[in-house]
Amino acid sequence: MSEEKKKGGFFQAIKEFIYGVAAHDSARFALKTRASMEHLFILITMGDMLGVPILPPYYSLRLLPYVVPQISTWKRRMLREKDFTDALA
């Protein structure tokens, strides 16, 4: 049983390795594209949290419940120090 587990673990490791070589950066890019669009939406709707008032507060408040789970991540991403080596990430 433990040998079967070890074999399963070994084959799982090989699968993950091949995924890492072939597809991992494609998957990350797709996630980043989605995140960029979501964060742009949050910037437009909640921009006054960062001193960028775009949308009137009434509409921001109506959309607030939907974006609350992402606000801390969004703030960190907007305000994090970046340079062009991040293009490699």
Added chain:
Amino acid sequence: MNSVVVVIIGFIVAFIGYRVYAKYIDTKIMKADPKRATPAKMYMDGVDFMPTSKNILFGYQFKSIAGAAPIIGPIIAIQWGWLPALLWILAGAFFIGWVQDYSSAMIAMRHEGASLGGLSHKLISPRARIILLSFLYFYLLLIAGAFGNVVVSTAIGLKAAPMAWLFMTIGGILAGQMIYRWKKDIILTTVVTVVIALFGIWLGTIAPSNKIIGDSLANSRWVWAIAAFVFCYFAAVLPIWRFALPINYVASYIVFLGLFFGIIGIFVAHPNFTLPAYTGFSIKIGPIWPIMFVTIACGAISGWHSLVSTSGTARQLEYETDARPVGGGVMFVEMMLAVFALVIAGTIYASATEYGAAIAKGPGVIFAAGVSKFLGALGLPLDTGRSYGSVMMIVLAVTIMQLVIRFMRIATSELLSDVSPIFKNAHIGTIIASLLGMLLVLTGWWQYLWVLFGGANQLMASLALMLVTAYLMSEGKPAAYAFYPMIFMFFTTVAALLYTSYGLLSKVFTGAVKGAEALIGNTLMGLIGFFLVIAAIILAVEGAKAFNRYRAIRAQAAPAKA
């Protein structure tokens, strides 16, 4: 000597390096703690910061760092003899290479996933960050030139290569369309597009470029340089899912299969080395020290890896203890890749004269011949094997080139957008980067360009080790394991860059260079080399100031404790 003995020695060095030396540094010096939260967990956003399995990261790190360099370096360096080349590959990776890759990932993890620029700012000084980013631009330019040369010489030397490259591109574009637009099953997409790429490899053997476009165009450096940079232009400006990513996806299977079966072929054929173990201290491109040490870059030590480790891997490591297998382990695998390249170069030609004739056509020709021979040991026809090896070489070079041109486009925008808003335009930035790269490819002699690339690459590594040393000193940890490699790499790379740049520029000033192309090439390469040395010296001075600062802080703290 039989090549399998060399491969076994390589495995032993990798095993001892990983299981003994790396484990000691990881547990006793860095003190990696699996319970400490990494940036991937602390800042998990499912995008940049995302805890990822170490097996996936192992493949991701390997794919990101293993380009054409670990293959080309040993193929060139064997001109000094296979023994010194082998010793540098093994000792370099054992004492310096894995140290840089692993330590860069660790210090980035312990500084909230900061990039190299951010780490320079925090650990050295704000000025260090600006100089490092400027250094990076010219370093990227040398990569574009050196790898561009590989693509051009391979396309000219191996007439089957262009057709195989074309079908690889078609397969890649189709893969992007099938996955992202038509939402087809990934396995179906993979099978269809890899088969298209393999078909192109076979087609190249019966429809070589000289039969399609004629000898004059097929042998023209201009044609293939333009093809390479047009390819990179599309990769840099088109949406990444449409061109660059899917082509890399298809190419990764071709390269992986080629390496896997090629390595099996080496064991099946188990050839003896036919080239001499040692030819002499000095050859045409220069003396063993410092030139051979920078010729073999990625197989022993490479600054590119620190870029990947900091900006990419460090933000995805789930546990601190994963840094050793991902950062250190992958470097030892790359060391083995360099050993295999050395075996290819050292065993497939009957004599040094035959090798000399082949290297004049470019390292891609030698690599393709080696892949052909070792896949031939498994039953693949030699012509098809040569076509396969040629497209592997082109793909390994062009996947890094397209990333570099994309980088340079972003760097141009960041560095020059204050000068004029026109530089923010993606097309302008890409065209500038491509034209500069093409200029180097068409005017520089490729072996000097390779030495300059290797020197810049390893100087980058020395700077990364400087950041590691600064971190260790700031934490009061023993820093010798990073400090002495840093000193060795700094002096070796500065010496190599100065030696090569001085040689190039003195030929210009003494009128020894004939022709406009050689004049432009020598001047440009020489000036870039000198600029990199000056930037490195300024960074070294800033680094020394930082070291003194940390030493003073520790000295002040010590009497207070007493």
